[in-house]
Amino acid sequence: MEKIRIGIYWAASCGGCDVSLLEIDEQILDVAAKADFVLWPCATDTKYADLRAYKDGSIDIVLFNGAIRTEENREIAKLLRDKAKHLVAYGSCAQMGGVIGLANLSSRKEIFTTLFGAKTHWPKEESIQDGYPLHLPAFLDRLLPLGDVVEVDYVIPGCPPPREMVSQFFDALLGGKLPEKGAVFAAEKNLCDECPRERREERITRIVRPHEIESDPEICLLDQGIICMGPATRGGCGAACPMANMPCTGCAGPTANITDQGATMLNTIASLIGTGLEGEEELEAEEAILAEIDDVIGTFYRFSLAASIFKGAQRE
């Protein structure tokens, strides 16, 4: 039987997604038996010239991790779209910009000034290094999710994608049972649906961070005043973070019925916060509770800013 040709690529990425592929334990042996890796910059040596030489559509499936931050990321994304039969946004960054999408709150100028200082120290796109010309890819004004640049066929969400989802994907791929285009390899319902913690429908009277209290492991984190993104986030990870006494931060992205993950979570928190009484006289107390949220965008859009309605800062 002809082997399945898999390509794996990283764009603006931390490398965690590449490592997460190994989390499927011995299933990796099945993958190796039935598939060839024709591109995997993290693990093998493939030159772009080799990739360009592949025929269009000759790679069965490409797992693309990382966001689009540079012109190179964008160029390779387009190239891989041509070479691949199926293109998968793998991980939060490819799906919706991820944590690094929060860089969209700063302009290119602000980022470069923080990194390199005065403009004379900024790296140049064209320069001569040790007598040889060096070309650096242009840094885009705004970080983009993969789907903003090319058409994406499937999504495997997560930061990095948890074992269950990766395993489910390889089962489908190796069994020749890839779902319809547009499928997301995660649960349809939100994280709360699979979280074993007990929801007591308490009002949030104060907001705390996980290290500030000794939380009860049996009770919903929201009930205890810890902001948990579970209500607005896709399940499928088995509520891994709440099970480890940490709140969900929303890495799997919104459920199918939610367009803007942060907006939905903002609504949720606004509805839950309160002193237990409703009325005009409660306004001050409510404002004091809301003021405990330090960073609204960073809390509600930790992974999804680049794919949200805002997309980033509006000042440019």
Add this chain to the structure above:
Amino acid sequence: MAKLNDNGFEPKIVAFLCRWCSYAGADLAGVSRMTYPANIIPMRVNCSGRVDAGMVMAAFEKGADGVLIGGCHPGDCHYVNGNYKTRRRVILLKRALAEVGVKPQRLHLEWISASEGVKFQRTVTEFTGLIKELGPSPMSGDGED
């Protein structure tokens, strides 16, 4: 649209008005033949609590320079506490807008009852004046906050 005002800018303002109070207040302003700027685009919602954060963001994304939410006075909500939910939402939304560089004054919440045609007129006039001063929203494509 003809640009006849002082600084030549006619803002687009989306107004989410609750069916029971503020929309009725707008009706009263209308039947009383009160005049107010034609910049607002009224959207009737069943309750100010129906206005979720995504709707406000979508209004800005689609070119609104300001968003006005009108709800029942505290204690008067037809659904008991929808207006309180919106009040908390607006506090968070204003902070989110500020963090992405949109002036939070572009979002305004006002309690307007069915009998307050005059307050509706005043609110719309003042808010339109404020948005004219602020200029186009950065989210509508040509502004800078």
